[in-house]
Amino acid sequence: MEDEDRLYRLNDVAHVAGYIDKAPTKVITGVRRQQNMPLHDRIIPYLETAGLYHLARLNSQWFWVDEPPLSAFIERWRPETHTFHMPFGECTITLQDVAYQLDLPIDGKPVSECLTEFENLMEHGRPAWLFADKNTNQVHLRWLPYLASLDDLGRYSWGSAALAWLYRCLCRGTNRNVVNLAGPLQLLQSWIFWRFPTLRPSGFDGFGFPLASRWAIYLLRNDAGNQRLVSARLSLDRLRVHDFVWEPYSSAEIAVVIHLEILVDEHRRLWMAITSLIYFAAIEWHQVDRVLPQFGGVQHLPQPALNIDWLHAKDGRGGDRWFSTYYQEWHQHWENQLHSIIWVDIACIFHDTSDDLIR
Template structure:
């Protein structure tokens, strides 16, 4: 096939050619045609084939099961689509080199995918939300104590596992849009935690690598987030209190509406040369790391509150309903 650029995918600095990777060599078995849908394999096939680990497994078998498990994790959790039951072959070249998996910026790619999914679901005609929803739920529960389910006070690493056993009962499901809008509108500033992970009890269980400068630099970098064909803009200059800074009136947001249609659906083309500007932003992310004073009690400045009162939407619900 050759290095045909029309067949290239990209996550961060790695490209592969669709169809070249040998499934049988990587996984020990090839899924039957009935389990394959274009560039995806049914998740049920992975579960049936790799659901039970053999006790007498040799090293090659262990690696094959690890590859299958990681593909299921990526395809159904971090980068799930709305179906939630298919796993794309784009992950094959990554699991082919297990020793390199830790060198990729999975967090930035997952955040790009979550941003794009949330953008889509803002459309009134879209009813399902895809993406890493467990991470989104964890983000909410850590920062909004009022919204947390009861009985989940203990936690360990990874922090999102704190809510692993949470499953809303039938009484909690149903039409809740109006109720949640009211709850959000009635929130007080003290009921939101800007930096939940900075408390001493959380720092005790954090993996030490998380706080290394190379990772913290990504958090504070205003740059492009790239997940294959999905490109989003990391505008942390608009949420400085999450990093311990005081929020001043923000600059106008970067308009990236034209990127919303470029998500890889309907074809298999994507490679860095098609959008070199955005890949260059990511490659130079160290040059766009924000530097600001970290304070004990971060929050919006008085100037920001004035700006927000003029430009923001103060309530999600009709004001008349808030004071009944």
């Protein structure tokens, strides 16, 4: 078994779990995103090629995140393992969840370039498009090479990039000094609703694809956020193994609505890869061997958690870099992903992960 002092080493540094008594009602505020942004007809074919058009169409009805319960989950997120530590064991958001929840492609090139590419593009007179940012009316320059070559957008692994960015935002959110949080928090909230029935809002029985669209008209409650945070913590403290849906995507109802493209082997096999997740300078680790019951497997003793604390301090600032060279080791992990796919021993009888599942 892993040494607890190593596994929870961040508690005595800045992890919010070590400071709950000092700030018992601290609620993380999600960055508000702009809705109802117009979508030009000329852009739609490129978004379709990239497999992103369905997300663009959801822009006008994307649900708001419920910050108090999300804050309670963030308190249980461990940057050391990239998993939520619950009373019944560990669970996390995987590439499988990204495929089902957002219908994003998994296989492809990592989303990672360098700002000097923008200069090269401008020298050759190639066009670049600017879209509105969710905070202001600007976007980072690093996106310009992608927008200047829209025909190539379909070559990239947008699913792994989205998960890398969510992991990074969750890791940042565990810092007790952080009060605002960006990232694809709708993915996190939809994952919670699908896997934790006791936390799911009522009246959302029907669904389509992607599965996150199920909550498109979800409205936030207006009661006190700090009281709801305390209530959410208590709900998580009381969770047992039967309160978590380990395989929510195995039902016949979901098989009817999903797009079969996400089940193509080149994408599906990567769900079980222990590999790097890359979003520019954000490098995270997909350690699915810690959550094998989410794939119907028996939870064997996982590999020791990889210490990437130093990578969490990297944000791409401090000069221009070609990320694929600067982070060559981690890009190599992604390139060699097929060699890091693990086999799952299917569990015939399900057991509590906190007791006798590990063998």
